[in-house]
Amino acid sequence: MNFNSELAKKLVNIYSPSGDENNIREFIKDEIKDFVDEVEIDSLGNLIARKKGKGKKIMLAAHMDQIGLMVTDIDDKGFLRFTNIGGISPVLSLGQKVIFKNGTVGVIFAEPVDNIGKLKLENMFIDIGVLNKEEAEKKVSIGDICVYESGFSENDNVIFSKCLDDRIGCFVLIETLKRVKNSDNDLYFVFTVQEEVGLRGARTSAYKINPDLGIAIDVTSSGDTPKAKRFAVSLNKGTAIKVKDNSILTHPKVRELMAEVAEENSIPYQMEVLEFGGTDSGAIHLTREGIPTGAISIPTRYVHSTVEMSSKKDINYSVDLLVKLLEKTI
């Protein structure tokens, strides 16, 4: 099986918290510019790449941003206090490394607590290994954002890394737009900003594009780990076609179309009925007068940790499904 590990590895290692997606945007722009007709960056920072066609306007959205931590205070000894950008878990953060845009590395630790389950971010701090406030302020300012720092690993089956949510969606979009050849449709590949804080980039870019059909590409959870909550999505069982989450009930015709294309092309797929969470599709489908919208999900274990895990097969199947879908006259 061919899996473009090199691209995946590059994508997850680029610094790009919500609100500061500049680095990843530049990387993706460079990666795709030869494969699209137009590239635009809008005022919130969404990267909108268009492959022109005479058919229906289709908006595909994968978000570029990742969860992060913003510095709110620097104490006399140089310890940093922080607040969360997106869903940062106190427990999963304890003992993790973080990295700032300028390369400064720190570790997250906490004041002594009796019950680790009750750990709160306000009792935690980042130690960047300095001796005092002055030294800290040379490296970091209040308002600076850091992200988890962890390596990329893989075996024949899976990749694991931080921020597969949603670099793997970006990966799927990039691979798709490279492969799509014969499409009548007017395709807008949108790499959105600020999904993790409330689907904000998707909201404004969908307004601008005003598509006939919207599709978000994002990770979803999985129900295949020991004693996991019941959820009929597993790694290695194919791409996931979203039925619902907390942000959307996908348009029945859109998900039926996806399933139909998967059947026609013998692409393994599973139906995803998620009882929490949301994706850019939630914002897109409520744009203007309403837009039929669905989502293709990549089953992923340990979402919002430093070791998110997805299956290479599922990722490739997601690309296959999207390519076939876009090449269909809709």
Added chain:
Amino acid sequence: MLLKKLTEASGVSGNEKEVRDIIIEEIKEYVDNIQVDKIGNIIAYKKGRKDSPRLMITAHMDEVGFIITGINDSGLLKFTTVGGIDHRILVSKPVKVGKKEIPGVIGAKPIHLQKKEERLKTLSLDQLYIDIGVNSKEEAEGLVSIGDYVTFYSEYVEFGNDLIKAKALDNRVGCNLLIDLLKSNTDLSFYAVFTVMEEVGLVGAGPAAYTVEPEISIILEGTLCSDDLDTEEHLIPTKLKQGPAISLLDRTTLFNIDFRKYIVNIAEKNGIPYQFRKTSFGGNDSGKIHQAKSGSTTATISVPCRYIHSPISVMAKEDYKNTYKLLKFILSEIEKGDF
């Protein structure tokens, strides 16, 4: 004194007319165009020598308060809150009810009659009532109706070392800043928007931004300040007398980093003290504004106010002055066209 007039006026969310009328009266000589939109926002345009970019400066007119929900047989009024109010601050507060501004007080069972367990708990809204000093339901009905708005009654007072105590500094202080900006000479054209119903979910800001379609917006606020001794340093959102508070993020917006740095640079270059609003709690009109239509850039600059959402919010005059100065410098920098 404009801030006295603004803070003593009633303007609970959805009932901003009194405040709106004062503002229109104040600004009409100084703007080129003024309209009140369908939801009640004031959208004013001041033309300068230079037009671009499309700049909008906003402040919300509304304040937290109450609505009458019932009148009982003895003429006592039941009520509910509008916007976020800490129920623990309600007992024994004077209020004004309805358009006729009937004076009343929020009453409750006296401490002598409370059972021990009642004393240990916050009284719920069900246990509180507004007493307007009448003897019967009929008498009350002659003065007030269900649905009447109620505001805290609180006079504007200057005290201490140049501090001000008033109700509704959140956000009449923002309104006052925006009015002063309109009155001053500026060469840059801008939209001045006074919004409604911010306190109940940023309701007015969305439609206003939809109409104006700004490229850049500055949201003016009176923001939370908790600089007491018991709060740990890193949990203090803002401090009094440390200058205008520039927002990093809140529940509704991650403020544009480049614009924030641009503002910080202007403050530093001109020797204006400033601080960051160091908490992600709360939200303001920016949340709706920056996501309207195809999106835009926003910043929030606030005057720190202690005890907001109560009848006795407190601010420092020097923070007002420094915020105003900073805004003037920002306008003249934007006019030069380097953002």
